[in-house]
Amino acid sequence: MSDAIRHFSQHKLNGTTLQVVADAEEGLSRLVDAEIAVIRAFSAAGGFPHRRVTLFVLSDLTLLAAQIERLSAVPAVVVRELGGRPMVNIYDAADPDECTVFVNRGEIVREGLWLDALALTGLLAHEHGHPLAECRSVAAVRGLSLAVRVDGEDDVDAPAPGVADALSALLGKLSIRAPQEVLANEAAIRVGLGDALARLDERQLALTRVAVDRRPELVAMLDRQVAEGRLSPARRAGLLLIGDMQTTLPFALEIAPFARAGRPGVTARLESLLVDGILARLPDVLTALYHDLRDHYVVLSATMPATVAADWCRRAAGYVVAPLQASGLTVEVTIATTPASAGSNAAAATAGGAAHRGGSSR
Numbered sequence: 001m002s003d004a005i006r007h008f009s010q011h012k013l014n015g016t017t018l019q020v021v022a023d024a025e026e027g028l029s030r031l032v033d034a035e036i037a038v039i040r041a042f043s044a045a046g047g048f049p050h051r052r053v054t055l056f057v058l059s060d061l062t063l064l065a066a067q068i069e070r071l072s073a074v075p076a077v078v079v080r081e082l083g084g085r086p087m088v089n090i091y092d093a094a095d096p097d098e099c100t101v102f103v104n105r106g107e108i109v110r111e112g113l114w115l116d117a118l119a120l121t122g123l124l125a126h127e128h129g130h131p132l133a134e135c136r137s138v139a140a141v142r143g144l145s146l147a148v149r150v151d152g153e154d155d156v157d158a159p160a161p162g163v164a165d166a167l168s169a170l171l172g173k174l175s176i177r178a179p180q181e182v183l184a185n186e187a188a189i190r191v192g193l194g195d196a197l198a199r200l201d202e203r204q205l206a207l208t209r210v211a212v213d214r215r216p217e218l219v220a221m222l223d224r225q226v227a228e229g230r231l232s233p234a235r236r237a238g239l240l241l242i243g244d245m246q247t248t249l250p251f252a253l254e255i256a257p258f259a260r261a262g263r264p265g266v267t268a269r270l271e272s273l274l275v276d277g278i279l280a281r282l283p284d285v286l287t288a289l290y291h292d293l294r295d296h297y298v299v300l301s302a303t304m305p306a307t308v309a310a311d312w313c314r315r316a317a318g319y320v321v322a323p324l325q326a327s328g329l330t331v332e333v334t335i336a337t338t339p340a341s342a343g344s345n346a347a348a349a350t351a352g353g354a355a356h357r358g359g360s361s362r
Contacts, residue, residue, distance in 0.1 A: 234328025
């Protein structure tokens with residue numbers, strides 16, 4: 001890895017030392033300026049917990065992920081996702097004196113965000129919002145596990161390989177991981193970084209609208225499987241609904257924080273882009289489901305004890321499962337407390353990048 005380093009710099013910012021390590025110089029100043037703006041915004045509000053921040057900016061995080069995997073303090077789920085996410089913030093929830101932000105420049109370029117300074121600020125604002133979101137509720141959901149079973153996956157009439165995994169990822173994002181995602185965005189908005197987050201959301205909503213334009217291709221593929229006897233009409237409906245959910249529902253995690261932070265104008269603008277521009281072209285159940293989740297996130301409490309947090313997550317998952325059941329899929333979701341998982345203080349911004357991706361990249 002050292003042979004690939006082309007840049008190292010250090011910046012002193014109001015009691016925080018920022019170190020930047022990168023394998024290329026092109027466009028780096030734009031990202032560093034965005035990082036400095038984010039640190040200053042949180043610091044000015046008295047809410048930046050780190051005395052040292054290390055920013056690794058690399059064209060590809062795949063090789064780095066293999067090295068990080070040997071560090072037991074880093075959650076395995078974070079390591080597995082490093083190669084395909086724009087960035088991730090790894091820190092110790094019990095001792096947030098320092099954090100490390102891994103930036104996947106190649107992924108950011110592919111998503112069309114590298115040249116957009118405000119969008120880059122939004123990405124960094126969300127990642128740095130995660131430590132600020134640490135609270136009783138986030139600690140409680142960190143001790144929960146989620147298991148998903150879709151009946152028929154081993155049958156001839158199976159939905160498709162990996163459907164349960166895809167649904168598990170979606171439900172995890174919308175339930176167990178939701179408190180930290182919502183509170184992280186809210187923290188960033190409240191210190192004045194809302195415009196950057198809104199810019200990022202608007203870009204991803206535009207990509208999602210393009211993805212919905214391609215939805216007929218997915219419909220045609222599923223229809224062929226039904227005609228060939230490889231898929232039942234009921235399962236076709238369920239699969240299509242899961243795809244629509246993956247594309248649209250994570251935006252509830254992005255829009256609800258603006259409502260929580262008292263930004264009704266931005267809330268209305270983003271919601272119009274989603275509801276009028278995207279959901280209006282999809283089955284009505286998705287609009288209703290989006291509103292259910294958004295309202296659930298708006299009233300999220302930061303002080304939930306473990307049992308209340310588990311019930312809150314089950315309710316969020318239940319919103320998603322109910323229409324799938326109605327479409328013909330038999331889905332079983334179990335959210336349970338796993339005391340052993342609370343043994344590590346390592347934490348990471350585990351959904352920042354994913355929640356911000358629109359369209360087919362979700």
